[in-house]
Amino acid sequence: MKAIVVGAGIAGLVTARQLGLAGWEVDLVEKSDGPRRDGYMMDFFGPGVEASERIGLYPRLARVAYRVDGVEYLDARERVRARLDYDRFARLAGGKVLSLLRPDLERAALGALEDVPHGRVRLHYGNRVTGVSMQDDGVRVAVDGPAARLPAADVVVGADGIHSEVRARVFGPETDYLRPLGMRAAAFIVREAELNARFRNRFVLTDSLDRTAGLYGLRTDKVAAFLVYRDPPAGAGRDTSAPRDRLRNEFSGLHPAVDRLLDLCPADPYDDVVAQIVLPHWWKGRAVLVGDACGAVSLLAGQGGSLAIAGAALLGDTLGRVTSADGIAPALTEFEQAWQPVGAQAQASGRRAASSFLPANRTQRLLRRWVIRATALPGIDRLVARQVLRSIAK
Template identity: 70%
Template sequence: MKAIVVGAGIAGLVAARQLGLAGWDVEVLEKSSAPRPDGYMMDFFGPGIDSSERIGLYPRLAAVAYRVEAADYVDAAGRRTSSLDYGQLARLAGGKVLSLLRPDLERAALAALGDVPAGRIHVRYGARVARAWTDDGGASAAVDGSPGKVLTADVLIGADGVHSEVRAHIFGPEQEYLRPLGMRAAAFIVRDPRLNARYRNRFVLTDSVDRMAGLYSLRTDEVAAFLVYRDAAAGRNSGAQSVRERLRREFAGLGGAVDRLLELCPEQPYDDVVAQIVMPDWQKGRCVLVGDACGAVSLLAGQGASLAVAGAALLGDTLGPVASPNGIGVALGQFERCWRPVVEVAQRAGRRAASSFLPASHAQRLLRRWIIRATHVPGINRIVARQVLRRIG
């Protein structure tokens, strides 16, 4: 049996590995010329932990995880206004919260392809799928820049993220499925040994209204930054020449550390709408979507990467044992039936978080401080921390 996987991100690599282990031949097509180095720090907990333990990926993830002691909210003078104890959150999650840099997670999944017998999985970087289609006899994909060359397989797996082109070709245009949550997020990594030394082992988040900047020191002398702001600001600043200019205007006045991040910010960092993908069907003919492509929960749910790993592992479980094309439809249906309820719960959590993630007023900011401080009060700390665990990062 043969599969084409579009996207060598988290979901694509895990799906490819699991199918390869089950004996499938897998062609992975990735539009980036190499594994993407850009990224942000992520909390990884819940289904992704269970699945990665089950499929043997967990030790590779634990080996590259960062130690986070706390998430500190700070004012413009750099003074701490409230602090979340990560140890307590981890204990509530059964000791299992990993803090992972997105590219580290992707590289771990790539390295894990080495568990599959040689020759079964081919990963092609610099191969953007420009067209995809499916019929009862199989599925096909055409790669940009290779006119006339069409790849065919028994199954096509669209693991190409929130702006999936496979979805656009086979299920319909993005606007039918993309649900913006009123914010944008930017992320980038800068090199600054002094900033790095100042904030080791802590997430630092600005305690600000309508926008939030976060940073985390990496093992090198680098700092990972992420910035979340109201979507209206993108329109307001549309005269800006670059994403960097827009971010500099939007995040002015948040203190020296943020000023320094923006001074070092690349001209066109990652910057995208914060959104979910909601679709009535995840499969059509011999094509199935997995990860953000069909069920993005958004960074507000804090579980997208975890669900990408767990969903891809489940797809491997259901599709892997299929030995003839006749069994594919049933397997894909079973995958969607099992996995959709889990994704929908996380999407609801993400939508709920949308109203409180960025305080819209000083009063809301004070309320958030109070809630976070309550995590330190014996008795109510467990209840509050449980709520927070549904949405950290």
């Protein structure tokens, strides 16, 4: 059996690995020239932990995880207004909470391809999908790049993110499925030794209204920045300038450390809409979607990496049992029926998280401070942890 997996991010790499281990031949196609270098810090817990342990990926993730002592909300004078203790939360979650930089998570999944017998997974960077053609006996994917003409496959897997080209080619235009949550998020990594030393082992967020900037000191002298801000509807005062200029317009003056990061911001940082993808079905013919391509929960939900690994592991293992074309449709149906309810539940949690992430006024900000402070109280901490974990549990 042969598969073409489009997208060499977290979901695509895990899907390709599991199919390769099952004996499939896989062509893994990625439009970027190589692994992504920039990204944001994420919490990894929930279904992804169980899945990564089952498929043998967890030790690789644990090796690249960061230690986070706590999350602190600072005002403009650098006074701590609220604080979450990570050790306490990790204990309540069973000790299985990892803080991972997204590029490190991707590189760990990339390294895990070494477990697949040589030649079963062929990785093609720098290839953009230009067409998907489904036929009775298989599927062809046309690309613009050095891979030239890919061989026909039994299945194509769209693991190419929230702006999936496979989804657009097979299921229809993005506007039919994209559900913006009224915000944009940006992320970049810069070299800044002083800020790195000041904020090492702490994830610091500004205690601000309508916009939030976060930063974390990495193992070297670099700092990872994460910025979230309101995104008005088109024609309603939306800033359409270049990403770096837009971030400087939005965040200048918020905090001295943020101003320093903006000075160092690269010309073309990651900057995208905070949104979810909602589809009635995740497969059609010989095509199936996985990860953010079919069930993006939004960056603010804190579950994307975990769900990407768990969903991809399930898809890879379910498809991996197929030995003939007759088994493809039943396998894809099994995957959708098992995982779509999990995605829907996570999206509901993500919408709740997004609604409270950017306080619009002082009252909402004060309420957030009270809720965070309450998590330090015995009994209340367990209640909050149970609610968070239940929201992403199978």
